[in-house]
Amino acid sequence: MKKQLIFILLFISYIIYSIIIxxxxxxxxxxxxxxDYASIQxxxxxFQQHNCISCHQLYGLGGYLGPELTTAYSDANRGENYMKAFLKAGGxxxxxxxxxxxxIDNIISYLKYVDATATTYKTKE
Ligand code: HEC
Structure with missing residues (x-):
């Protein structure tokens, strides 16, 4: 009987936990x-045609030669103009x-969108 009770308790906890998550x-x-939708698309x-992901990561996935780009748009040290410079002339x-x-504007719109969706990715201040 005790075992069944523990099982039920754990099962209910699991359900509640899943719902919250x-x-x-x-x-x-x-x-x-x-x-902005067309531009983002x-x-x-x-981004896909030029295989940017082979060198850059989005949401933690991708290559490691270049910097992570998920939050580059809102990064105080990078941002729009910094990214534009690299897209114009390379590095x-x-x-x-x-x-x-x-x-370049289209790619920036896309990276801006990615940045906006990365709500749980950003370290909360
Ligand atoms: C061959 C690997 C490679 C590919 C492919 C590549 N990049 Fe980069 N990228 C880099 C590296 C490395 C840097 C850092 C600057 C440097 O060392 O030239 C960089 C810098 C950048 C930056 C500046 C941001 C920062 O944090 O420094 C942006 C924006 C960027 N890349 C976007 C793109 C986009 C968009 C594509 C696809 C069209 C792309 N990259 C394809 C290697 C790459």
Whole structure:
């Protein structure tokens, strides 16, 4: 009888724990401006076509030659203009993809969106 009670108690705890974990994870919604949507999509396509993930990580996944880009947009030491400079001219190891201005804007929109979705990824201050 004691064993059954412990089992039931653990099972209920598990259910409650699961409900909390799975609903909390979907709490924070990122609202995307409709006008930005097309640009984000194009930026994502460019990011995939040029295989940026082979050198950069998003949400902790990807290559390690380049820096992690998930929160680059809101990073006080990097941000939009810093990223644009690399996308325009490349770096010592970062290739120059010869993007046109519009493509750079699209990639920035995409990385801005990624940054906005990385709510649990950012270290809380
Ligand atoms: C061959 C590996 C490689 C590829 C492919 C690559 N990068 Fe990079 N990237 C780097 C490295 C390394 C740096 C750091 C600067 C340097 O050493 O040149 C960098 C820097 C950057 C930066 C500046 C941010 C920071 O924190 O320094 C951005 C933004 C960036 N890359 C975006 C991209 C995008 C977008 C793509 C795909 C279109 C891409 N990279 C493809 C290697 C790469």
């Amino acid at each position: 799975y609903t909390k994870g979907t709490e924070e919604k990122v609202v995307v401006n409709v006008a 194009k930026g994502k396509a460019l 010592a190891r970062m290739p120059n993809f010869h993007f046109i201005e519009k493509e």
